[in-house]
Amino acid sequence: MSEANPLKRAARKITNSLQDNGATPEEGIPGRPGPESPSVAEPTEPRDPLPPKPDQSGPDTVSPTGQPTGADQARMAQSGSYLTTAQSTRLYDTDHSLKAGPRGPVLLQDHHLREKVMHFDHERIPERVVHARxxxxxxxxxxxxxxxxxxxxxxxxxxxxxxxxxxxxxxxxxxxxxxxxxxxxxxxxxxxxxxxxxxxxxxxxxxxxxxxxxxxxxxxxxxxxxxxxxxxxxxxxxxxxxxxxxxxxxxxxxxxxxxxxxxxxxxxxxxxGFGVHTFRLVNAEGATTLVKFHxxxxxxxxxxxxxxxxxxxxxxxxxxxxxxxxxxxxxxxxxWELGIQTFPDTPDQTFEGIDLLDPTNLVPEELAPVQPVxxxxxxxxxxxxxxxxxxxxxxxxxxxxxxxxxxxxxxxxxxxxxxxxxxxxxxxxxxxxxxxxRPHAPVNDMLRDGMHQTAVHRGVAPYRPNSLDGGCPFLAGADTGAFVETPVRVPEAAKVREAPESFADHFSQPRRFWLSMSPIEREHIIAAYTFELGKCYEQAVKERALQVLANIDPNLCAEVATGLGLPAPQPTVPLAEVEASPALSQVGGTWPTDGRVIGIVIGPDGDLRGVSAVREAVLDASMVPLVVAPAGGVFGSGEGMVTVQRTYATARSVEFDAILLAGTPGVGGDAYGARDAKAFPAPRSRRPVTPASDCWCRRPFGTARPSARGPAARRSSKHPGCPSTRRAWWSVTQAPAPWRSSPVCWASIARGTGSGLCERSASERPGRRPGFAPDTAGLSYAGSRPFRRRPPRRLVTQGMTMQTFLPFPDFAASAAALDPRRLGKQRVEALQLLRGLMVPGYGWRHHPAVRMWTGYEEALVRYGLEVCCVWTAAGRADTCAGSLMTDFTAHRADVGVRTQERLAADGELPPWLGNPAFHRSHRSALRRKDPGFYAPLFPDVPEDLPYVWPASDRSR
Ligand code: HEM
Structure with missing residues (x-):
């Protein structure tokens, strides 16, 4: 009898094609059963517990003191063939309590019942107070x-x-x-x-x-x-x-x-991922660098x-x-690549005016690039x-x-x-x-006892010093691997419950983030604020939130205010003048597609030739193919056999990054034609697509593609409709012949090269993200092979471009000519250079910018003080002048710091001061750094003169 319902018809056909033991697990498909398929009947032969699945592993089997035990991890929790109590006594029944007769009361003496229920009663522990899931x-x-x-x-x-x-x-x-x-x-x-x-x-x-x-x-x-x-x-x-x-x-x-x-x-x-805080790295010489982890x-x-x-x-x-x-x-x-942004470890712990101790601040990657480690x-x-x-x-x-x-x-x-x-x-x-x-390095602590102690310590003297345990354990020094806190100088201060003044700017960094967003990202932000504030009940909260938004950006505020039906307030603080940081935007760039999920929709009536090959191609590209059919089971036989992973009932469009239609999959039996993706539109309007025009840039997830700026993306963000309107539908059998047969097409999908944009090299693309931007763009996907990009052998330390800018021979005139950003940095760099000269073992001491001041430390301090003077004259805070003086007098207690005039009279200025080529090279460098600011100041100086690095006539 023929079945009218297409879903039932498909199900019957699939069931008919099921063979004994046909449903073998397939490579690369998530949710595979373990190494052995279970039998339908309950097993009767005792055996050891099954080992973990190939993708699984537990913690390394080391002892509580970090010693590798060499034990088989699978046996660490359970071993043996028979069910036992926690005390290893074998059991003959775990389904029935011990009772006085089958209908009688349960006996108190049932120790197995007691142990089993007791343990279950205590299986839960408190979840984390935050980050619980x-x-x-x-x-x-x-x-x-x-x-x-x-x-x-x-x-x-x-x-x-x-x-x-x-x-x-x-x-x-x-x-x-x-x-x-x-x-x-x-x-x-x-x-x-x-x-x-x-x-x-x-x-x-x-x-x-x-x-x-x-x-x-x-x-x-x-x-x-x-x-x-x-x-x-x-x-x-x-x-x-x-x-x-x-x-x-x-x-x-x-x-x-x-x-x-x-x-x-x-x-x-x-x-x-971000470490958020600024950390301090210490090298083998004891020199320190402030860093942020990425x-x-x-x-x-x-x-x-x-x-x-x-x-x-x-x-x-x-x-x-x-x-x-x-x-x-x-x-x-x-x-992921781990990278660090590096900053000089200065006493004020700021970089480019950004307080590095304030965890609500980031340092734009354009100012301090993330360097892979x-x-x-x-x-x-x-x-x-x-x-x-x-x-x-x-x-x-x-x-x-x-x-x-x-x-x-x-x-x-x-x-x-x-x-x-x-x-x-x-x-x-x-x-x-x-x-x-457990650490994987030896543990030798003097911590003892306590709940759930699993170590069995020997000895009688867990204290130091002792003689009874032979003085063990001994203390290490920095040269024998001890963790020694960096002796950071703490500024003299009184105890207060206060934040530093530099923590008071709450709007300029948010404004930078907002200005760095692309139009579609801004739309999403506006929609998110409108949604979230729209869920608040209290009018006062919404009004206060709009005030905060006005201080970030009036347009953002106005858009959200419109959505809330409230007036947009005026900013209460001057809007910060900040530059956008393109690295903050998600838009731009092409990326590998490893692990993306491809739904291959098949039907029993369709042309299934090539489906196995398509699955293989998807797998080879390190993506995950999930076969979707009107009902579960297996199609075909032998090498052409296709196992169904999802049915119309169990699959949901949001599960997939893209969908492939193989042949003419049947209509879902429960589909509602007008608006349900399972009721495909008429075949004529089904769109055969080529990889060049569709593929990842039209994939449903995310906003990271330039093509997601298009009307489809806007439609989706404005109209919460069925997301499957944005699916990429590829019809394997309807597509043009080259597309159908060429593995190249598949490879191009797998590599994320679907749009014209992707064909250009990474460096050509606007808004390219630093960090992972492989030079062959999305072509360098690595599949399941370990991805290895050799970074430069040496880390470029921030501040290696250190320099004292001297466009003029006069220190004060040079300081007065600098733009605010350079001026702020010069304070810090003068201090760094001084330390390079005076602190034994300090970094950068071989840098030419350090060497040229050799023997003229006092002149360098004078230069630094002039810079600080211009800096503070504009009402800005400064700690560098004090540090320059403290550091200098710590080494040269005998002298103060003379004026430049006095130093000149005493022959204490470096010989290169006044050399026209030297000062011209600095003017040129400044023009390069900020043409807008310096071109009017030095109109006759080209921007491409190399630095002149003069030598000192004194030695250390
Ligand atoms: C930069 C700021 C912070 C970051 C990045 C951060 C990050 C995290 C992360 C990732 C976890 C989950 C750890 C896990 O997976 O087990 C966590 C848990 C936790 N965090 Fe933070 N957190 C921050 C600030 C704070 C602060 C200021 C406190 C308290 C003063 C705090 C207290 C906790 C607590 C109590 C847990 C639960 C830990 C546990 O139960 O094991 N966090 N935090």
């Missing part, structure tokens, strides 16, 4: 050695491989909340280094809400669900959040990032659009968690979520020699908070002994 993976960090000049940390030395465990998370939601909410994402990395554990506990946003950790409980209370009804879950669209961030305007910058596309990432694999994803930075994020929350709340695990299982191992690859999923992802304990105080902290007040609070919370969360002080937290 997360997903993690094991991997390896390979260092390039480029950071060796600025840090002695062993894990950053050349070609060192360090095992890592990385946990990604949302901040606000509880452990069971959804993944694709608008929120900050955590990006925490545990490096198991040869010198102990180093944790880099960062976020996907480079700035933070608050400047001082004492406000952390407040901002979290405001962001978490309201305490009366405990709603809303995992989101910021509510009154208490906006009440807090509008009353604490330091939160403006972070909030703006949250409202941008960064708040809804496409995938954990497509996020940047993770740059190989796959680029991509986001969802809001409608997709919301739909995904419903259809797959585990979207990010699944995406990470599936990609790893499919062999598309996610990769190593590569992270995640290649194993955890084998047990609780033991690894849930029990891992990160801490910003887990440091190794060569990496130190700064006095950022937010960081100070974190240094206290993490260990404290983990005592409650993990039930006592011995959580470092949990397998996932």
């Amino acid at each position: 997360g997903a993690a993976a094991h991997g390896v960090f390979q260092s390039y050695g480029t950071a060796a000049s600025v840090t002695k940390a062993a894990f950053l030395s050349e070609d060192k491989e360090t095992p890592v465990f990385v946990r990604f998370s949302t901040v606000l939601g509880s452990r069971g909340s959804s993944d694709t909410v608008r929120d900050t994402r955590g990006f925490a990395t545990k490096f198991y280094t040869s010198e102990g554990v180093f944790d880099l506990v960062g976020n996907n946003i480079p700035v933070f809400f608050i400047q001082d950790a004492i406000k952390f409980p407040d901002v979290i209370h405001a962001g978490k669900p309201h305490p009366d009804r405990e709603i809303p879950q995992a989101q910021s669209a509510h009154d208490t959040f906006w009440d807090f961030v509008t009353l604490h305007t330091e939160a403006t910058h972070h909030t703006l990032w949250n409202m941008s596309d960064r708040g809804i990432p496409r995938s954990y694999r497509m996020m940047e 993770w740059k994803p190989k796959l680029g930075v991509h986001s969802l659009v809001w409608e997709e994020a919301q739909i995904t929350n419903g259809v797959d709340p585990d979207f990010h968690r699944r995406d990470l695990a599936d990609a790893i299982e499919a062999g598309a191992h996610p990769q 190593g590569l992270l690859t995640l290649m194993r999923n955890p084998s047990n979520f609780f033991a690894e992802t849930e029990q891992v304990a990160f801490h910003v105080g887990h440091l190794v020699p060569g990496v130190d902290v700064t006095d950022d007040p937010l960081l100070a609070g974190r240094l206290f908070s993490y260990l404290d919370t983990q005592i409650t969360r993990l039930g006592g002080p011995n959580f470092p002994q949990l397998p996932i937290n």
Whole structure:
């Protein structure tokens, strides 16, 4: 009998084609069963537990003291063939309580029942107080050695491989909340280094809400669900959040990032990571450099659009968690490059006028490029979520020699908070002994006892000094690998509960972010603010938020005000004059497509020739093919067999990055023709497309493509309709012949070269992101092979372009001629040069800018003081003049600092001062740096003269 319903017809056909044992697991498909397929009947032969799946691994099997045990990891938790109690006694029944007769009361003597239920009753531990929901993976960090000049940390030395465990998370939601909410994402990395554990506990946003950790409980209370009804879950669209961030305007910058596309990432694999704070690196000579850490994803930075994020929350709340695990299982191992921005370690700890201790600030990459120092690859999923992802304990105080902290007040609070919370969360002080937290380097502490102590210590004298245990353990020195705090000079001060004045500017950095956004990114930000504030009940909160927006940008404020139906206020502070930072925009660039999910829609009636080859091509390109059919099962037989992974009932459009139609897939039996993608439009209007015009640039996710600026993208952001209107539909059999048959076409999709833009080299593209921008653009996808881009051998330290700018022989005249940016930097550089000359072992002492002042330190200080004088005359704060004097008199206590006139009279000025070629080269360099400012000052000087580096006539 023929079946009228197409869905049922398809299902029957598939069922008929199912063969015994036909559904073998397929390579590269996520969710594969383990190495052995289970039998339908319950197994009867006792056997050992199955090993983990190939994509999984647990923590390395080391003892609590970091000793490799060589034990088989699969046996560490369970071993033997028979069910036992926790005490290893074999059991014959675990389904029935011990009773006085089958219908009688349960007996108190049932020790198995007691143990089993007791343990279950205590299976839950408190979730993290923040970042409760997360997903993690094991991997390896390979260092390039480029950071060796600025840090002695062993894990950053050349070609060192360090095992890592990385946990990604949302901040606000509880452990069971959804993944694709608008929120900050955590990006925490545990490096198991040869010198102990180093944790880099960062976020996907480079700035933070608050400047001082004492406000952390407040901002979290405001962001978490309201305490009366405990709603809303995992989101910021509510009154208490906006009440807090509008009353604490330091939160403006972070909030703006949250409202941008960064708040809804496409995938954990497509996020940047940031250490946020400024850290201090120390090299083997003891010289220090301030740095900010960055993770740059190989796959680029991509986001969802809001409608997709919301739909995904419903259809797959585990979207990010699944995406990470599936990609790893499919062999598309996610990769990030670790990079650092470097800054001179000056007493005022500012760079280009940016206070490096203020965690609401970032330093634009155009001012301080991110320099790659190593590569992270995640290649194993955890084998047990609780033991690894849930029990891992990160801490910003887990440091190794060569990496130190700064006095950022937010960081100070974190240094206290993490260990404290983990005592409650993990039930006592011995959580470092949990397998996932164990260092891989020897542990020899004097910490003893406590809940859940697993180490069996010997000896009688866990104190120092002792004689009873032979004096063990001994103390190390810096030369034997001890972590020695950097002896940073602390300025003389009184105890106060205050923030420095430099923390008071809350709007110029948000304005820079806003100005750096492309039009579509701005549209999304406006929509996000309008949505979030529209969910607030309190009028006062909305009005206050509009005031904050007015201080960022009046247009942003006006657009949101229109959406809220409120008047737009005027700014209450002068709008900051800041330059855009193109690196902040997600738009621009072409990226590999590893791990993207391709739906291949097939039907039993269609022409299925080539589907297996297409699957293989997708897999070869490190993407994940999921076969979708009206019903489940297997098509064909032998080599041409195709297994169905999703049915019309179980698949959702938001799951896929692109869809391929193989043949003429059947109409969904439950489809509603007018608006349901499962009821395909009439065949005539089905659009055969070529890879040159469609493919990734039209893929549904994200806004990172220039082509996403088009009407389709605008339509999607304005009209929350069915997202499948933006799908790329490729018809394998309807496409022109070359497209159908040529593997090249497939390769071009896989490499993300679908638009004309992609064919140009990376350097030609506007708005190119620094970091991962492989020179062959998207063509350099690496598949599951380890991606390796050799960075320059030496790190360029910020300040290596150090210089004292002397367009004139007169110090004061030179200072007066400098633009504000150069002037601010010159204070710091004069100090750096002085230290290069006077502090033994200090960096940069071989730099020509240092050498030319040799023997004329006092003249250099005079130059620095003149610069500081012009700087402060404009009402700006300065600490460099004091430092110059302190440093100089510390080494030359006998003298003060003479005027330039006096120095000239005493023959204490360097011989090159007054050399016309020298001063002309500086005028030329200044013209290069800021033509607008210096061209009118030095109209007759060309911009391309090389620096003249004169020698001193004195030696050290
Ligand atoms: C730059 C600012 C901050 C960043 C980047 C940051 C990042 C993170 C991350 C990534 C996690 C999750 C770690 C994991 O996956 O297990 C986390 C957890 C946590 N953070 Fe922060 N955080 C910041 C500020 C703070 C501050 C100021 C405090 C407290 C004063 C704090 C307290 C905590 C606590 C208590 C946890 C839970 C830790 C646990 O239960 O193991 N954080 N943070």
